[in-house]
Amino acid sequence: MSRIAVFEGDDASPEVVRSAVQIVDKAGADIEWIHATADDPALMRDAIDNSDATLFGSASARSVPAIEYLRWGKKTYANVRPITTMPNAATPLADSSGIDFAIVRENLEDLYVGIEGSLADLSGAGLTDRIGRPIGDHGAGTFAVKLVTTSGIEQVARSAFELARTRAHQRSRTGRVTIGTKHNVLPVTDGHFREVALDVATEYPDVEVVSYLADDLARRLIISPRELDVVLLPNLYGDILSDEAAALVGGLGVAPSGCYGTDYAYFEASHGTAPDIAGKNIINPTAQILAAAMMLDYLGQDDPARRVRSAVHSVYAEGSCLTVDVGGHASTTDFTDAVVAAL
Template sequence: MSTSLLFVKTQECLYVKQESIQTGEHGKEARATRLITERASRRIGVMAFDLALQRPRKQVTIIHKSNVLSVTDGLFRETVRAVPGLPEVQGRFNDVTIQEQLVDSAVYRLFREPQIYDVMVAPNLYGDIISDAAAALVGSLGLVPSINAGDSFVMGEPVHGSAPDIAGQCIANPLASIRSAALMLRRLGYSQGADRLDKAVDEVIREGRVLTPDLGGKSKTQEVLDEVLRRL
C-alpha cells in the first residue's frame, strides 16, 4: 500500500449518461450533460484525504481542467480543496499536503515522473483514462485492482472490467481480481488477510514462472490462480 499509487474518482461527471441528439441547421447535434455536485465531490475528497493519512507521504493531488471547465471542474476543485477545513473533520487532515494538476499534463507527468504522485483524486472520466494509463507503468491492465466503496458496502473489481476479446481462451490474468479482493478485505478491516493475498501475488510476479500472456508468460488463468493459492 505505502509504495503504490492510489487513484480515487467520483461516480458522476459525464457518466450520468444524460445524452441527447437532434438535427439542427448543419446536421446532427449531440449533447451530453456533465454533472458535478458538491456532495459527491466532498465525499470523494474526504476519502482521498483519509487514504492519504494512511500513507507515508500524506499527499493528495487534485486532477481537473478548471482552466477550461471553470464551472464544473471549478466546483470539484474548490470542494476537494476545502475538505481539510470542514468542521466535521476537526483538523485531522492538517498533515496532508494538497497538490493540483491539470488532467492533460497529469497524464504526461504520470509517464515521465510517476513518483511525484501519491493519492490522486478526480471526476469519473479523468479517473477512467488515467487509471488505465497508469496500468502501463506496471506492465498490464491485468494487474490493476479497484473497489467501488459506498457508505455501507464495498465491491471489488479489476480496473479493466471484462475482456470479451479473449473469452473462452482461459488466458485472462486473474491477478487484478485477486488484488481487488485484497483491497476489499482491507477496506472492510481485514488487513492481515489482504496482506497475505498481496504477498502471494507479489511472489508469483517476481518469480515470473507462472504468468499469463499479457505479462509475457504462457500459463492459463487457472494455473496462475492455483499458484497464488499454493503460496497462500
C-alpha cells in the first residue's frame, strides 16, 4: 500500500482533488490517503515526509507553504507536463488530433530562486551592462537573479532524455529532445543551460536532440506540435510555454503535471485555483485526475493508472458529458460520475 499526502488546495481546487481521489479509489488503487493542510507547518512537513508522494491541489495564499516545501524542500527538480490530444475537446486549432508530447521544465532555479532587490543594492558590485554602463547609471529600479547551476541542468536534462527513451520504447519510434533557450541574448546563463544539456545528450546516442531559440520554439508549438516529443526548458520558459501548449489540446483544465526529485514526487493540475468559479461545480477535474494517473505510474500501480486514463479518454471520446471549458455542458460532478461509470 502507498501512503499519499493530499492537499486539497484553495478556492475551486478541492472540488477537483476530491474527484481525483474518488476515481483513484474506484480504479482499485492500493492507496492510504493522508489528508493535510498547510495551516500548521510542522504537521504539513510531517505529512509530506511520511508519504510516498503527494497529490496536490492548486495553491493561493493559504496553501503556498506546502507547495514551497514540496518543490524546494523536497528538491523536485523536474516538472513534467504531458500535452496530449483529448477527443472532442474544443481547441483553437482546426485539427488538434495526434498531438502527443511532454514538456520537462527545470523546477528549482532560474528567476524562481526569488533573489530580488533594489538596484541600489548592486551599486558597489562593479557590475556593468552589455554596453559597459555601470549599474548605478540606470537610476532607481529593481533586479532579479537568474541562477543556473551545472548540476541543476544535468539532473533535469537526464530526466528529459530518460523520458524520451521511455516514450520511444512505448511508441516504437526514435525519441527526440528539443531544447529551448535564449542563448543568443543570454549567452552566459541560457548558453550554459544549452551547452550542458547538449553534453548530457551525448550519453543518449539513441535519442535525437535539437535546439531552438525559445521564441522560435513558441512558434513551432503552434505550427508543428506533432513534430515534438520531449521539450526541455529552463524554469521560466517552461512555465510560460507549457500553458501555451495546453491550449492546443483543450486548455489548462486538461493539462496534468508531475514534479519529480531524486526520491520524492508530487502531482497536481497545471491550472490555478479558479476563485471565480469556486463552489459552482463547473471546474474541469480532468487535469487533476490525469495527474493522479501520473502519480499511480510513479508508484508502480500500472493497472489502476491505465484504467483511469482509459476511462477519462472514453468519456471524452463519447463526448456528451464534458465540462464547459472544453465545449460541453456537464458539471464537475457529472463528469466525475461519467468517469467512474467508465472504469
